[in-house]
Amino acid sequence: MDDDLASMSREQLIAEVATLRAGIRRHRDASGHDLCWYHPQLWALLPEPTPPSIALPPWDKFMRGCLAFRTSLDQQALGAPVHDKEFNG
Numbered sequence: 001m002d003d004d005l006a007s008m009s010r011e012q013l014i015a016e017v018a019t020l021r022a023g024i025r026r027h028r029d030a031s032g033h034d035l036c037w038y039h040p041q042l043w044a045l046l047p048e049p050t051p052p053s054i055a056l057p058p059w060d061k062f063m064r065g066c067l068a069f070r071t072s073l074d075q076q077a078l079g080a081p082v083h084d085k086e087f088n089g
Helices: 003-007 010-028 032-036 059-076
Strands: none
Touching (some): 032 059
């Protein structure tokens, strides 16, 4: 899957690492409502194409997952500032 790396020069590998780090940082630094979004731009950093379709859970199961994610943030990011703003899609 990552055979392309073997043919890259040192300079190309350094550029690839810098690109990947920038993408990871954009995702890591997401805050507020941006934490809950579909991120195809992050997946596009991989050389293989993103599958054209995704499977979505039914609303009730999806919302339970959102609640579990938010609850996990309360435990893992204890003391994080509150982003008390409505979503403005």
